[in-house]
Amino acid sequence: MPDPTLLTGRVLNTLSDPFREPAEEALRIEDDWGVVLERGRIAAAGPAGDLRRDWPTATEIAYGRDLICPGFVDAHAHYPQTAIIASWGKRLIDWLNSYTFPEEMRFGDADYAAEIAARYLDLTAANGTTTICTFCTIHPASVDAIMSEAQSRGQRLVAGKTCMDRNAPEGLKDTAQSAYDDSKALLEKWHGRDRLSYALTPRFSPTSTPDQLSALGALWAEHPDCLMQTHLSEQTDEIDWVKSLYPSARDYLDTYESHGLLGPNGLYGHAIHLEARERDRLKETGAALVHCPTSNTFIGSGLFDMAGLADEGQRIGLATDTGGGSSFSMLRTMAAAYEIGQLRGTPLHAAQLLWLATRGSAQALRMDDRIGSIRTGMEADLVVLDLGSTPAIQQRAERADDAWEEVFATIMMGDDRAVRATWIGGKVAG
Structure with a gap:
């Protein structure tokens, strides 16, 4: 020894x-x-x-x-967007159509997925990040690539196959049934193996039908120890789109809640434009919100209410959201969180910033007993x-x-x- x-x-x-x-x-x-x-x-x-x-x-x-x-613990990222980080000039929906979806189409190629997975973990380790929670693409090979690479490094990682069955290119759509089947198979393959965890991953409500959200909600009920990651209330035009797609929903959060996708192991990225009911339900269920400051400024999404949400006792993590976020560095992410706090009149102390990037994000991932x-x-x-x-x-x-x-x-x-x-x-x- x-x-x-x-x-x-x-x-x-x-x-x-x-x-x-x-x-x-x-x-x-x-x-x-x-x-x-x-x-x-x-x-x-x-x-x-x-x-x-x-x-x-x-x-x-x-x-x-x-x-x-x-x-450092990065609680929300998109490793398949590594190669398109810092792409110019688009808001969320245009960003997805112009940059994200064309790049994610490439991850059906297992060799390409493995290349980007290794590059991404090299870049994040160089910036001091030791744990990551990442979206993959709809391709099971994209999950296998990042999980295998993290396993070979002895690294703690959370990842999941992104599920989308509408409002996406044909090459990036699955179905309600295949999302359930693929996610279940990947979960059984990787969850709890060495330092790896699986997260159920509907991208966000606009790219999933109610049937798909219900199928993933059912799978989560079968495996409640898994995390579930998605996006919530990132931009105002996104919220309007959600309301048009789910006219009977009380609010954006309700599109998840009504399909079994709200719970204490839920991770909701961005959460900028929350309504009062949403804030109450997130706090009541013990769900985690993930602040993505460089992404929120780069794509023009808005200013996260750190002070108000922290005062409410919400669980909050911090994340790069690469590649909508413009840096692989959690130091730069902390700096952006400080700047957003200043714009809201509530500057953060350096100790609060380090907490968010370490124990706060570990709590969001329900891993603060380990990291x-x-x-x-x-x-x-x-x-x-x-x-x-x-x-x-x-x-x-x-x-x-x-x-x-x-x-x-x-x-x-x-x-x-x-x-x-x-x-x-x-x-x-x-």
């Missing part, structure tokens, strides 16, 4: 929710701490001197003034941040009055150059 590994430096210590407690008490930056990794898990965390004494055979990797954080914080027994997924990674950031960090000012500068200006190392399952990625 290999010796344990001791990482030393500054360590992000997550104690409580910074949206409910004072931010700098909820999360603390501990100087001269360390984390012991053994057999893919965190064996201990605490003052570096104590860990050196208690783990004398551990191999030490000294990160100095770098900040050791839980690995999202640094404590004994958790899976050894970590990102080490260089808080002076560029001359611009370094000169700002030198003027910082405290560690949180240093961290904030990296959140606002950092990119993959700030990622000193990414640890997945106790091993350095890449």
Whole structure:
């Protein structure tokens, strides 16, 4: 058995929710701490001197003034859109028709799917992301590709076959029955295997008939431990479209609720333009909302009500939403969340931003017992941040009055150059 590994430096210590407690008490930056990794898990965390004494055979990797954080958790992404990220000038429906659907047609080719899956996980690991919840395409091969690639890396991943039986090109449509059958087969193949989980994945109400939503609702009832991911209230013209397609629905959320697709393991991406009833039902059921700030600004969707939803006690995660989102970086995603908060008059503290990208997203995925914080027994997924990674950031960090000012500068200006190392399952990625 290999010796344990001791990482030393500054360590992000997550104690409580910074949206409910004072931010700098909820999360603390501990100087001269360390984390012991053994057999893919965190064996201990605490003052570096104590860990050196208690783990004398551990191999030490000294990160100095770098900040050791839980690995970033991206709670909503579209890995098949990797190659079309940052495509110009479209709103949601036009984006799908002009960029997304033509690219997703290519994923019937298993070799192409495998190529993009590997590229995507390389790019996300380079940006410190260790867990991802991603949509695939309607092709089972697209699920097999990303699951196989993540499995080979020992990475925690949630993925699901996207289901669409209307308002999509012929090559990207399934049926209510095939969506049920394919999803069930993929679920049975991958769910709970190593660090992999399956998510039932209707793209959104406009691309599914009521029959398809009901079929997926029935499958979810058969496998309630699975997650279910979809989109909700991203743009106002999308909401109008949903109302025209589902005239008897009380609101957008009701198109899911009435077909068995609202529950505590539900993940609802965007959730910008929610009505009061929707907010009440999401809170009542314990469903999770996923904030996708770079996507919301890039596609012109609107401003997520972080402060109001957090005050209500909603479960909220953070996500890149690549490729509608314009970056693979959770640092850039945190920066965009801060900017949207400013536009709503409610700026977020750096501790709140890091919480959203780690434990908050882990809670959204119902995985905070395994990932999202640094404590004994958790899976050894970590990102080490260089808080002076560029001359611009370094000169700002030198003027910082405290560690949180240093961290904030990296959140606002950092990119993959700030990622000193990414640890997945106790091993350095890449």
